[in-house]
Amino acid sequence: MSKIPEQTIEEIRSKTDIVDLIGEHVRLTKRGKNWFGLCPFHGESTPSFSVSEEKQLFHCFGCGASGNAITFVMDIDNRPFTEAVVQLAERLDIPIDASVEMGGRSEKNVAHKQMYEAHEFAANFYNHLLLNTVEGEKAYEYLEQRGFTRENIEKYNIGWALDDWEALSSLLQRQGFDMNDMEQAGLVIHRENGTGYFDRFRGRVMFPLYDDHGTIVGFSGRVLEKSEKEAKYLNSPETPIFEKGHLLYNFHRARLNARKTGNVIIFEGFMDTLSADRNGIENSVAVMGTALSDTQLIKLKRITNDIVICCDGDNAGWEAAKRFSGLVMDKGFSLKIAILPGKMDPDDYITQHGIEAFREKILDHPHTYMSFIMSYAKRSKNLSHENDVLQFIHEVMEELANTLTPVEKDMMLRQLSMDTNVSIEALEQQYLKAAGKAVRKEQSDSFSEPALPIIHQKKKTISATERAERLLLGHLLNDGSIFDSVQHQHEELFVHDDYATIYIRLAGFYEQYGAPDFHRFAETIEDRNLRRIVLEAAVIERDPEHSEQEVGDCVTHLKKYRVQQIITQKMHESKDAEKINDHTTALELAREIIQLRKSLSAM
Secondary structure, three states: OEOOOHHHHHHHHHHOOHHHHHHOOOOOEEEOOEEEEOOOOOOOOOOOEEEEOOOOEEEEOOOOOEEOHHHHHHHHOOOOHHHHHHHHHHHHOOOOOOOEOOOOOOHHHHHHHHHHHHHHHHHHHHHHHHHHOHHHHHHHHHHHHOOOOHHHHHHHOOEEEOOOOOHHHHHHHHOOOOHHHHHHOOOEEEOOOOOOEEEOOOOEEEEEEEOOOOOEEEEEEEOOOOOOOOOOEEEOOOEOOEOOOOOEEOHHHHHHHHHHHOOEEEEOOHHHHHHHHHOOOOOEEEEOOOOOOHHHHHHHHOOOOEEEEEOOOOHHHHHHHHHHHHHHHHOOOEEEEEOOOOOOOHHHHHHHHOHHHHHHHHHOOOEEHHHHHHHHHHOOOOOOOHHHHHHHHHHHHHHHOOOOOHHHHHHHHHHHHHHHOOOHHHHHHHHHHHHHHHHHHHHHHHHHOOOOOOOOOOOOOOOHHHHHHHHHHHHHHHOHHHHHHHHHHOOOOOOOHHHHHHHHHHHHHHHHHOOOOHHHHHHOOOOHHHHHHHHHHHOOOOOHHHHHHHHHHHHHHHHHHHHHHHHHHHHHHHHHHHHOOOHHHHHHHHHHHHHHHHHHHHO
């Protein structure tokens, strides 16, 4: 195994645009020299996460997270240093020796790596079967009928799983994959009689499922012909590398396009996203199931605040749109809901009417949340019946009480009056009752089940001693000669454990590398808190022209602090001795305290 050369690490770090990299995870806005957004490492509603393009560093004033491009990948993806470097190298198309040492990889990481590689291998196998074999011709014709070109098939790596029990499993075994890992990855199933494994996917068109980085982590297989015995779609099960509540289909492609368009479209199914994407609407994602999770919404919040929900036109689609819209509104997004006519889904609509009609008639004329809720409540009612009128008004009020601006409230009341022939004055009274009920419920909920608030952490006020430690560490990180001088003159420097630990690690770093490089040093530290201290110290304002005086002042302050701590300790010991009438010890301690105070005055 070989290690990544230092010059390659430096090239990767220097060529990575940290604003572009972090911008893939956080919606950033430029203010002055720096960029700001919501911190991806802790919950917050006011941006305190800063990215410096000039220094190529990030820092959160709320939770203290700090780092550069490499440490950001380490933290955001929970990857060890070498994997983070390899990921950034691939992003920049910088070649790295395939035999590079991945550094202390656990058995778990090895298994995960095999799972990723096996999914890539399986996808290529399925794609080859679809495009180059007689067995794949029927599936290819089906995709052509659905509007897919060969270029589309290659772009999305769509494939065909043979109607064979062991086509993939036997191939994986011959390739040397651990079959127990392959079962955990959801690609194969262990036979109940213990005689081996068989393929999970058989006789299906295979659509790869990608994680946020564009790595294949699962599949969705579709049968060619409807069958009562088989589900139309069969998805990979939840595995160590695939959690459907964390994954949004097409997120890795839609992320940058959503920033350009300013919004993201949420579909129910990935076929709708594929249909939109291949027709030029490249800012859409799809949920992998019937739920929209907090994790998925947090991902979307980092790239845009504007969401368009576009679900199927049938009853299930309306219900899904209502569920999704409630969750989206709770997270503070700006929301629109696009409604499809009849029982059509977006894929059907685009196929029958074309992409321009879909843009102009559906996406360009969405409902507001208010108008959607009113349409949702009205669709199953006959407003010529008194009971339906009362139920309609009740449902609308229940959903919208305390969520509307004064203007929206006025518009809602006027529309309800037109739809029901009930006076605006009566509706106003009904609204006030519903609003009061909503307030009481909210207060009751907050009393019985207190929500976890977003914590706005104030910037920590540090002591004069820690300021001295930070400034001293800043000089040591940036000037090797100062480090050598201080190390030879003083055995003890820092008083706090974190700084003392960093100092010891820095001594080892200089022994190995010789020259100062705080970026590289920070990357060798796994502990986020220690890394934060390093980076805060590294960029602290120093006076290089008077560095010797600054360092001397810091060292003197820390010496005085240690002596003062010893004096305080001996004063406590002296009081304890006096309490037990040990006057000899108390006198000796008093003399020591006097000498220490003299040494303190002489510093």
